[in-house]
Amino acid sequence: MxxxxxxxxxxxxxxxxxxxxxxPLPEPIATPAVENHDAEAARIGPAAETVANGLFTRAAGVEGDAKAVLETTAAMAMDPSLSSRAEQLVRQNSLPAPRAVLEAAEEFAESLRATGGYLAERVRDVYDVRDRIIAELLGVQPPxxxxxxxxxxxxxxxxxxxxxxxxxxxxxxxxxxxxxxxxxxxxxxxxxxxxxxxxxxxxxxxxxxxxxxxxxxxxxxxxxxEERIAVRAPERGGGENWTGTGSTSDGHRVKVLANVGAATDATAAVASGAEGVGLFRTEFCYLAVADEPDVATQRAAYAEVLEPFAGKPVIVRTLDAGADKPLGFLDTGSEPNPALGVRGLRIAFDRPEVLDRQLEAIAGAARDSGAEVSVMAPMVATAEEAAWFAERARAAGIARAGVMVEVPAVALAAEELLREVDFVSIGTNDLAQYTFAADRQLGALAALNDPWQPALLRLIGTLGKAGVAADKPVGVCGEAAADPLLGRVLVGLGASSLSMVATAVPSVGSALAGTSLRNCERAAEAALAAPDAGRARAAARDALE
Structure with a gap:
């Protein structure tokens, strides 16, 4: 082997x-030159529509994350800007339709790559749509x-x-x-x-x-x-001990929450038994719009997501946009390194009225839904920035304000930070990326973005200790929280809540229920002492066993 x-x-x-x-299919060739430009260009729109309809049909048969992914990909296939540019290339350069789609998609992909951050992550989606449309035009099976x-x-x-x-x-x-x-x-x-x-x-x-x-x-x-082996299916259990109330076996309380970004996610979170929401991403309200949604529109959209959680805690993250997630009405200009540019809360320093309108809408949606709503700001780098946000949130009528910890600087200033806010929530994905100076989308650097990296765990431990000392919650809402083993290590490092994809809630809650707080702490100590991510994981597993 x-x-x-x-x-x-x-x-x-x-x-x-x-x-x-x-x-992927072989690259379509640019020859022979097309003679009937209109007829060739006219093939592109129907091919894109056929691809989109197929994806929408698949989306109708699934729920939650899968449905959202398929619908997003279908919407990209229907984007008229891609088809229009491909049609233009047919007419301008006499290109066959498949080649025109390839070149148009590459222009879009390059634009997203240059933008960086969240939109750079969508390049794979563009290529997927490209390949599906090309396959439709060629009359072959898509990859x-x-x-x-x-x-x-x-x-x-x-x-x-x-x-x-x-x-x-x-x-x-x-x-x-x-x-x-x-x-x-x-x-x-x-x-x-x-x-x-x-x-x-x-x-x-x-x-x-x-x-x-x-x-x-x-x-x-x-x-x-090189030889066949016996099939061994993964064990899919792990949620047997989930009661709907998160705690360790000795009664130490740890909230087990869900991450949501739309009403369908909220429904899935309730079905999983999540105690509430640890991260409500509000970007869905701003996507694919030319102008900023007014307060009434935002309020109604947020309330739809909040309503299933009446009487339960929900942490709403304010708009996480900027140079790496550009929106038409927020023109921040070009930046040489968008991932380190004006994004998240930094946008609000120049455009505070956008934040104030969102906070007004969130406060109204909280009243409409009956959910126990808190707000937190993304991309905070100093305690001073945190204080500025908390003051605006409270002025809008939202009593509880916190921040995301994604920047190492603010993790290292945890004591000062917690004097200004009511809680913090750790976004392990971005915190790892910025700690290791490693783009989280590059496969070659994936090992550096492994959430088991001891250096990352030490930063989380610093925050956990500061939270205990200040008697304020420190949650984790990055992908790391969805791992039942790592979740227990995070609790051992001082995390007071874990928020994750809804389907992981029962297994994480069940794992906590079967482990004492002291054993979580022992696992955390073992992971912190390890020299690398692989041995940190193994050491934690050994400590818990």
Whole structure:
């Protein structure tokens, strides 16, 4: 057997036959030159519509994260700017329609890449839509996951969001990819489906003779075999002890919450038994609009998400936008490094009226819904910035204000920070990215963004100790909270709440219920003493066992 290592992003073990996901289609050629420009250009719109309709049909059969991913990809296929640019290239350069779609998509992808941050993460989506439209124009099957005839391990360079969105967990034993990282769509959806997954496995595609694999999503390893092996499906239990109230076995209270970004997410969170919401992303209200939504529109949209949580705690994050997540009505200009530019709360320093209107809408939605609403600001770097935000939130009628901890500087100023706000919530994805100066979307740097990195855990521990000393909550709302093993380590580091994708709530809550606070602390101590992420994970597991 050939043993390879990557980054484990969804826990569990599985084994079985390998199925390779098809690589993208060959690049369409630019010849022969098109003579009937209008007829050739007219093919593009219907092809894009057919792709979009197929994705919408798939979306109708699923719920939650999968539905949102498929609908987002379908909307991108229907985007008239992509089709219009491709049609323009047909007419200007006499290109065949498939080649025109390729070049138009590359222009869009390059623009997103240059912007950086969140939008740079959407480049994979653009390529997925591109390949589907080109396949439709050529009359061939699109690349992606082939029909599965038996439970299998999927092997791929990377998986497009639409490929992973409606995978059947009864047929997919595990996912392994050569690219991707801990915050990729592959990782997030694998966790939501309970499928073991390992990403950023260098040399994976070179193993062309392998026919089967054993995958360990906890250790981040896989063994490839040139002979068939017995199928071993992952155990999908883990939620048996979830009662709907988070605590350790000795009664130490830890809220188990859900991350949501739309009304469908809220429904899934309630179904999972989440105690409330630890991160309500409000960007959905601002996407695909040319002008800022007015207060009444925002208020109604927020209330729809909040209503299922009447009487329960919900933390609403204010608009996380800026140079790396550009919105039409927030023109911050071009920046040489958008990920380090004017984003999150920094936008509000120049445009405080946008923040004030959002806070007014959130306060109104809280009254309408009956939810116990708090607000927090993203991308805060100093205690002074936190104080500025808290003052505006309280002036808007929101009694409880906090901030996201995504910047190492504010983690190191935890004591001063907690004097100014009522709570903090740690976004482990961005905190890792900024701590290690490693773009979280680069597969080559995925190991640095592993949430088990001891340096990252030490920053979290600093915040946890400060929270205990100040008697103020310190939550975690990054993807790290969805891991039942790491969740217990985070509690041992002082986390008072864990917020995650809804499907992870029962397993994390159940894991906490079966472990004492002291054992969580022992696991945290063992992880902090480890020299690297892999040994931190192993040390924590040994301590809990």
């Amino acid at each position: 050939l043993r390879l290592s990557g980054v484990g992003v969804s826990g569990g073990q599985a084994a079985g036959p390998l199925v390779r996901v098809a690589e 992606g996951v082939p029909p599965l005839t038996e439970p299998s391990v999927l092997l791929a360079r990377d998986l497009a969001p639409a490929d992973t969105a409606d995978l059947d967990p009864e047929m997919v034993l595990a996912l392994v990819t050569e690219e991707g990282g801990p915050t990729s769509h592959t990782a997030i959806l694998a966790r939501s489906l309970g499928i073991p997954a390992v990403v950023a496995v260098r040399g994976l595609l070179a193993a062309t003779s392998a026919v089967a694999a054993e995958v360990d999503g906890d250790a981040g390893t896989l063994e490839l075999s």
